[in-house]
Amino acid sequence: MSSHTTNLNVLSWVQEQVRLCQPDRVVWCDGSDQEAERLYQQAVNEGILLRLNPEKHPRSYYHRSNPNDVARVEQMTYICTSTEEEAGPTNNWCEPRSMYRRLEGLTRGAMKGRTMYVVPYLMGPPGSPLAKVGVELTDSLYVVLNMRIMTRMGDAAWQQLGDSDDFNRGLHCLLDQNPERRLICHFPQDNAIISVGSGYGGNVLLGKKCLALRIGSYLGRREGWLAEHMLILGVESPTGEKTFVAAAFPSACGKTNFAMLVPPTAYKGWKIWTVGDDIAWMYPGADGRLWAINPEAGYFGVAPGTNGATNPNAMATIARDTIFTNVALKPDGTVWWEGHDDPPPSECLDWQGRPWTPASKEKAAHPNSRFTAPMANNPSLAREVNDPAGVPISAIIFGGRRASTLPLVCEAFNWVHGVYMGATMGSETTAAASGAVGQVRRDPMAMLPFCGYNMGWYFRHWLNLRKKIKLPPRIFQVNWFRKGNDGRFLWPGFGENMRVLKWVIDRANGSVGAWETPLGWVPRTQDFDLDGMENFDSSDFENLQNINLEEWRREVLSQDELFMRLYSFLPKEMIFQRELLVARL
Ligand code: SAT
Ligand code: MN
Numbered sequence: 001m002s003s004h005t006t007n008l009n010v011l012s013w014v015q016e017q018v019r020l021c022q023p024d025r026v027v028w029c030d031g032s033d034q035e036a037e038r039l040y041q042q043a044v045n046e047g048i049l050l051r052l053n054p055e056k057h058p059r060s061y062y063h064r065s066n067p068n069d070v071a072r073v074e075q076m077t078y079i080c081t082s083t084e085e086e087a088g089p090t091n092n093w094c095e096p097r098s099m100y101r102r103l104e105g106l107t108r109g110a111m112k113g114r115t116m117y118v119v120p121y122l123m124g125p126p127g128s129p130l131a132k133v134g135v136e137l138t139d140s141l142y143v144v145l146n147m148r149i150m151t152r153m154g155d156a157a158w159q160q161l162g163d164s165d166d167f168n169r170g171l172h173c174l175l176d177q178n179p180e181r182r183l184i185c186h187f188p189q190d191n192a193i194i195s196v197g198s199g200y201g202g203n204v205l206l207g208k209k210c211l212a213l214r215i216g217s218y219l220g221r222r223e224g225w226l227a228e229h230m231l232i233l234g235v236e237s238p239t240g241e242k243t244f245v246a247a248a249f250p251s252a253c254g255k256t257n258f259a260m261l262v263p264p265t266a267y268k269g270w271k272i273w274t275v276g277d278d279i280a281w282m283y284p285g286a287d288g289r290l291w292a293i294n295p296e297a298g299y300f301g302v303a304p305g306t307n308g309a310t311n312p313n314a315m316a317t318i319a320r321d322t323i324f325t326n327v328a329l330k331p332d333g334t335v336w337w338e339g340h341d342d343p344p345p346s347e348c349l350d351w352q353g354r355p356w357t358p359a360s361k362e363k364a365a366h367p368n369s370r371f372t373a374p375m376a377n378n379p380s381l382a383r384e385v386n387d388p389a390g391v392p393i394s395a396i397i398f399g400g401r402r403a404s405t406l407p408l409v410c411e412a413f414n415w416v417h418g419v420y421m422g423a424t425m426g427s428e429t430t431a432a433a434s435g436a437v438g439q440v441r442r443d444p445m446a447m448l449p450f451c452g453y454n455m456g457w458y459f460r461h462w463l464n465l466r467k468k469i470k471l472p473p474r475i476f477q478v479n480w481f482r483k484g485n486d487g488r489f490l491w492p493g494f495g496e497n498m499r500v501l502k503w504v505i506d507r508a509n510g511s512v513g514a515w516e517t518p519l520g521w522v523p524r525t526q527d528f529d530l531d532g533m534e535n536f537d538s539s540d541f542e543n544l545q546n547i548n549l550e551e552w553r554r555e556v557l558s559q560d561e562l563f564m565r566l567y568s569f570l571p572k573e574m575i576f577q578r579e580l581l582v583a584r585l
Contacts, residue, residue, distance in 0.1 A: 003028045005120070005158045009165040010135060014118055017137050017171055020104065023111035028118045029144060031154025036145070043141045049323070053333030058320040062335065063142055065199055065326055066177045067352050071368050071434045072202040072209065072251075074449050077184040079214065081453070088454025089565045096187055103194045106181060110173040110196070114139045121151035122160050123207050123216075123295035128388035130225065130281050130293050132216070133161045134168035136206045143172060143204050146323060149298040149372050151207045168192065168215060170206035174199055186210060188218035188452050201300050201325070201370060202432075212279045212295045214452035221453060221461045224468065225283035229446040231259035232276040232292050234382050234391065235505050238269025243505040246280045246292055246473075247397035248422065248446040251432030252368065254480065254493070256301040260313035260380050263498040266532030270498065273382035274313070274375070275391055277301065282393060288470030293390035296375070302432070303327050303369045305339035310494050315341070317377040324371055326351040328364035337365035367431035394508040398445065399478045400427040405555050406479035407545045408491055409500045411507055411514060411521040415466045418475025420577035421520070423459050424559045428481075442562035456569025463571055474508045477520070482544060490544045492536070499529050517547055518584035552585050 003011065005028075018026055029035060040061060043049040049061040079087040080096040087093035117138050124131030135157070136147060147153055161167055169192040175181055182197030193210045195203055202209045216227030230246040237243075249255045259277040263270045276294025285291040299317065303324065306314050318324075328336045329349045336345055344364070350356040351366040375381055384391045398421055400406055412418030422445040428438050433449060442448070444455060451458050466472060478500055480493045503523045506512035514521035522545055525538050556578065563570060563578070 003118070004030055004155065005161075007158070007161060007163055010161075010167065013169055014135070014137065018116060021107055021111035021116060021137075021139075021171075021173065022109045023114050023116035023139065025115040026118065027115055029120070029148075029153065031148055031152075036148060039141060039145060043145060046141065048141050049145070050329070052324070052335065056332070056334045057322070060320060060322045060324065061145075062327075062329055063323060063325045064351060064353055068179050069177050069198050069200045070326060070366050071200060071432060072449065073179075073182055073184065073198065074433055074435075076182045077449070078186065079452055080185055080187045081189060086453055088456060088569060090448060090451070090455045094185070096189070099185055103183065103185060103196065106175065106183070106196050107171065107173050107194070110175055111139045117141070117144045119144055119147050119153060120157035121147055121153045121207050122157040123151060123212055124281065124293050125386045125388045126152065126156050126160060128293055128390070130283055130390070131160055131388075132168065132211065132219075132295070133157050133166070134170055134207055134211050136170035136172060138172040138204070140172065140174050140199055140204065142199060146201065146205050146300070146372050147207060149321070149323065149374050150205055150296055150300060152297050166191075168206070168211050170211070171195070172204050172206060173197075184210065186214045186452055188215050191215060191219075201372075205300065208279070208296070208300065209450055212281070213447070213450035216281065216295075216452070217447070217450070217458065218452040220281070221457065224465075225281060226462070226465065228280045228282060229278070229450055230280035230396075231255045231278065232280050232294055232391065232393075233259050233261070234273035234275060234384070235501060236271040236273060242273070243394045243508060244275070244292070244391040245395045245397060245501065245504065246282065246393050247399060248425075249399040250401065250427045250430065250443050250446045252302050252430035253399065253401045253427065256299060256314060257311045257494060258497060260311055260378065261498060261501070262312055262495050264495050264532060267498055267502075272380060272498070274378055274380045275382045275385050284465065284468040285389075285392065289392040290469050290473055291390045292393050294385060298372060298374045299378075300370055300372050303337045303371050304365055304367055306337070306371075307339055307341045310339070313378055313380045316379050317375075318371045318373045319377070321377060322371050322373040324369070326366040326369035328356060337369060338363055393473045395476060395504050396473045397476045397478055397504065398422045398425050399480065400425050400443075401430070401481045402426060402428065402440070402479050403481060403483040405548070405551045406477065406482065407519070407522060407547060408479060408482065409503060409523065410477050410517070410519050412475040412477070413520055415472050415475065416463060416573050417520065417577055419459060419462045420574055421475060421477045422462070423574060424562075426555075426558070440558070442559065444562070454569055456566040456571070459574060460571045463573055476504050476507075484543075490540065496533065503528055518552070518581065519547060549585055556582055556585070
């Protein structure tokens, strides 16, 4: 099959990898609809995908992953830089040469009897100065078909690349999906990724966490921009003014829901536009503002809990052209998950293909089951998503998942204080990574699993960027997940988060006041819109905003755990901010 590129750097690298992996066939993908049709059919024939009911789920498919392979594996994820210091204390590090040797042992002959797919892809709008080209070689059809949704795959990549050697080299081999032989390795100095032994999204869709965040953050430091684990949305007021906001939350904390938010009925004329739901690449613009693009072209979202009330736009987005992974399968060829609009089916197959009924003890869908859907299907897709320049960011939000301590919303005093807020973010762990769920861990800027270099230097990079941004976005902290003594969430969340967003953009536009607290600026009760809320009044709001000094003294101590790990690399501004906070408390 023709390669669609004459780029000698690409051709010789692919040849080299073919010699190593020894596939029976090499297929160069072009990303076209005809190709997709052929590959979907082939995936169905090979039992990798199941075609869903075409009336209820047009052009949609179902996949079950290996039950031992359902989330990112942070303990098997490596940053391979020439010195350990560059990877820093929060990453697994390995010297590149020895890791290359180990991986060569694993990948030699790994595609014998199999097909190698060559997947060219572009991260970011065509023609954007920030867009990056990657080529992923994979022996997984599932990866090819997911990459086709998640990235701009095919000619757009070759066009952006031209004759250049500046592309990410990605190699993915399924091997036997043995967790013992699972490794996700990044070589930022070579702009290269090698992932073996897994078939799960975050480990193998190399454009996403591997390139757009780990390698991206490394390149961003070198080139003067930021690769962040952030959604991007636009708030349009009834008069047509648009304000863009970027927001970081750890995996599986509702970024997709927030990015597609539908304002409550009381917000007549207000509209939220989705630019991105997971990743933001941000750079200081010539006009002194911070600009952002979404490098992706689709959503790899958590299915459980997604329904017409929590996220109607997502439901519309996944109504067709979608790949569902590890959800439950109903006898009529439709899908279901915990928190779906439909009631639990009287019978179905669970995510492992076992018969399931409502009496079953286990969940029908895996808690980290996912949908992969093209952003073009999203009714709230922002027009600006294909703009090479991106959108100007007026506010940055850092969100945690905390049952206590953190108020609903709070604004940093200034950029440095905001960086400190982001750096000290704590969150309870979720099912998006393997390991225990529900423990508070420090997750600076929601980047702990995704920063491709020394986290201390990353804070320094954030601080330095301030000098290049004349009109910096305001920085906020939010927590949708605070609970009362009875264990119930205090804040309804979802569409009601519009109320928080409204205060945030009013602050960013300088049109509303605030109260000063030890933590930062918070909304005056009279400025926070509670109109039309049921069973929620100003005393509930004050409860939600309550700052418990005792809890905060403990919080500062627990923040120190991360600071101690990073100590020798920590910018001293972070220590000063800590001292200032303690003094205010
Ligand atoms: O599974 S992914 O890493 O792609 C999604 C996430 O964890 O944020
Ligand atoms: Mn994510």
